[in-house]
Amino acid sequence: MLNVPSQSFPAPSSQQRVASGGRSKVPLKQGRSLMDWIRLTKSGKDLTGLRGRLIEVTEEELKKHNKKDDCWICIRGFVYNVSPYMEYHPGGEDELMRAAGSDGTDLFDQVHRWVNYESMLKECLVGRMAIKPAVPKDCREEKKVLNGMLPKSQVSDTLAKEGPSSPSYDWFQTDSLVTIVIYTKQKDINLDSVIVDHQDDSFRAETIIKDYSYIIHMGLSREIQEDFSVRVVENVGKIEIVLKKKENTSWKRLGHPLENHNLLIPKKDTGLYYRKCQLISKEGVTHDTKLFCLMLPASTHLQVPVGQHVYLKLTITGTEIVKPYTPVSDFLLSEFKEPVLLNNKYIYFLIKIYPAGLFTPELDHLHIGDFVSVSNPEGNFKISQFRELEDLFLLAAGTGFTPMVKILNYALTNIPGLRKVKLMFFNKTEDDIIWRSQLEKLAFKDKRFDVEFVLSAPTSEWNGKRGYISPALLSQFLKRSLDNSRVLICICGPTPFTEQGIRLLHDLNFSKDEIHSFTA
Numbered sequence: 001m002l003n004v005p006s007q008s009f010p011a012p013s014s015q016q017r018v019a020s021g022g023r024s025k026v027p028l029k030q031g032r033s034l035m036d037w038i039r040l041t042k043s044g045k046d047l048t049g050l051r052g053r054l055i056e057v058t059e060e061e062l063k064k065h066n067k068k069d070d071c072w073i074c075i076r077g078f079v080y081n082v083s084p085y086m087e088y089h090p091g092g093e094d095e096l097m098r099a100a101g102s103d104g105t106d107l108f109d110q111v112h113r114w115v116n117y118e119s120m121l122k123e124c125l126v127g128r129m130a131i132k133p134a135v136p137k138d139c140r141e142e143k144k145v146l147n148g149m150l151p152k153s154q155v156s157d158t159l160a161k162e163g164p165s166s167p168s169y170d171w172f173q174t175d176s177l178v179t180i181v182i183y184t185k186q187k188d189i190n191l192d193s194v195i196v197d198h199q200d201d202s203f204r205a206e207t208i209i210k211d212y213s214y215i216i217h218m219g220l221s222r223e224i225q226e227d228f229s230v231r232v233v234e235n236v237g238k239i240e241i242v243l244k245k246k247e248n249t250s251w252k253r254l255g256h257p258l259e260n261h262n263l264l265i266p267k268k269d270t271g272l273y274y275r276k277c278q279l280i281s282k283e284g285v286t287h288d289t290k291l292f293c294l295m296l297p298a299s300t301h302l303q304v305p306v307g308q309h310v311y312l313k314l315t316i317t318g319t320e321i322v323k324p325y326t327p328v329s330d331f332l333l334s335e336f337k338e339p340v341l342l343n344n345k346y347i348y349f350l351i352k353i354y355p356a357g358l359f360t361p362e363l364d365h366l367h368i369g370d371f372v373s374v375s376n377p378e379g380n381f382k383i384s385q386f387r388e389l390e391d392l393f394l395l396a397a398g399t400g401f402t403p404m405v406k407i408l409n410y411a412l413t414n415i416p417g418l419r420k421v422k423l424m425f426f427n428k429t430e431d432d433i434i435w436r437s438q439l440e441k442l443a444f445k446d447k448r449f450d451v452e453f454v455l456s457a458p459t460s461e462w463n464g465k466r467g468y469i470s471p472a473l474l475s476q477f478l479k480r481s482l483d484n485s486r487v488l489i490c491i492c493g494p495t496p497f498t499e500q501g502i503r504l505l506h507d508l509n510f511s512k513d514e515i516h517s518f519t520a
């Protein structure tokens, strides 16, 4: 709902502008960009009509403000007057009006829960709801002293029925170490499943169990060293986090509980958690795409699973702006340069810089050593989709190539029965093709892999395929290696490209289970 540009957007000269269908961006009037909005919020103008006063809003009062020029919306108990924002909203006025005079939290979460509305709309804050709508019962104080096996994690009634069985944790210590053990009771847990951070006196470990998060979140009772290790015993689903004490003294308790501690909650309700990462390098890849390398803090354990993205956050003119990006691995580069950055402390991003964009020029202006906040991973791609896979087809347009990088690496190294991997890569011109020579080299080296480039605006010298995604291109490209081979088709690019691709794939009789589309 309260969208910022953009989860998906058409480049100004792109065909996407005329494509129909899907949740598309509404072209904004001149002077109504997100940057213009930020400027307005900094101008000192009274945007709520309350001259900075915050009020308690009753449900009856909220309902009255349901018109375009008088529109209040409640998100997570806070009420905003969004009328001044209407013309700046990339999703259009109608999208905002769906929540006029009501609680828009669910609508907001459905569309883009990652957008930092608190920062974007802080000058529109009217006040709090007098009767709070559905506050999660999460921050209950832990009464028991934290030593030894803890009571079962708290789960809601629905979760108890539908969710995974409830994890638990314990801790023990030696003179120099404190080990926190999480018993997930799941077999498919690995190092990607757990994200650990120690920042500003708060220790947080989030374990992803299917669509749920189990959270350990504490203020530790004593100081620890910056680095720690994480081990997973996969067959029993046990996670061990080994912390190094700063002083070799005995801890009487692990610490005090913080928000969501010892809770198993649906992943969508956890909120995004960020840590500051340092920019290590920035290299040009094409005329408008760069490879950014960010370093995680020593006090973070985070591995972004194949097919998932994270959110990057920057403060632009005093407002926090968040955009999604899909980390890539550097496996296609390893032949070309020294693999200096080997461990999991580094995250790579291939990012296209849009000169008229809000976020990417700012990212491009960062200096080596500057910091960017990086969120926990999100996304609905699951490695289990590769099970017994024989043919993998990848359809990518522009930077829609980014999820394909890790997929390609994983598939070629981890799927034993894989016979064929084909990438069809759509771009405007030859100059836009990311890592072309690397892909061609890979195709030469690995007989299972093949790549085809399709250009929408090639020069007359281009001998390859041209045009847009079409039935003819797809039916020729998507040939199974055997009549009944198990296939997966991954598709990613501008939203209208992806939507059109999915329609064409259904027309070609591929089933829903055989298609994975990447969207926000």
Ligand code: FAD
Pocket (backbone or CB within 6 Å): 005, 006, 007, 008, 009, 010, 011, 012, 025, 026, 027, 028, 090, 309, 323, 324, 325, 326, 327, 349, 350, 351, 352, 353, 354, 355, 356, 357, 358, 359, 360, 361, 399, 402, 518, 519, 520
């Ligand atoms: P924006 O401000 O969004 O503008 C982009 C362009 O569109 C500009 O030319 C601007 O002038 C124009 N524009 C914007 N809004 C409008 C409008 N309403 N009307 C008319 N024109 C408009 N990108 C990558 O490069 N690499 C990735 O790995 C990557 N991963 C992604 C993963 C996911 C899940 C998703 C959803 C997107 C991903 N993206 C990725 C895209 C990325 O999130 C940003 O959308 C992109 O970087 C543009 O951001 P920006 O703020 O610079 O540009």
Ligand code: NAP
Pocket (backbone or CB within 6 Å): 007, 008, 009, 010, 011, 013, 014, 015, 016, 019, 309, 326, 352, 397, 398, 399, 400, 401, 402, 403, 426, 427, 428, 432, 455, 456, 457, 468, 469, 492, 493, 494, 495, 496, 497, 500, 518, 519, 520
């Ligand atoms: P682009 O250069 O604008 O487009 C790449 C190619 O796709 C061009 O040949 C373009 O043709 C073609 N194309 C665009 N719209 C089309 C349509 N409706 N039908 C058929 N072909 C179409 O792409 P980009 O600027 O790199 O943008 C990449 C997009 O991928 C962004 O929208 C980004 O948000 C998205 N993305 C999503 C994820 C994800 O969801 N996980 C990850 C990464 C990127 P023309 O230029 O001739 O129009």
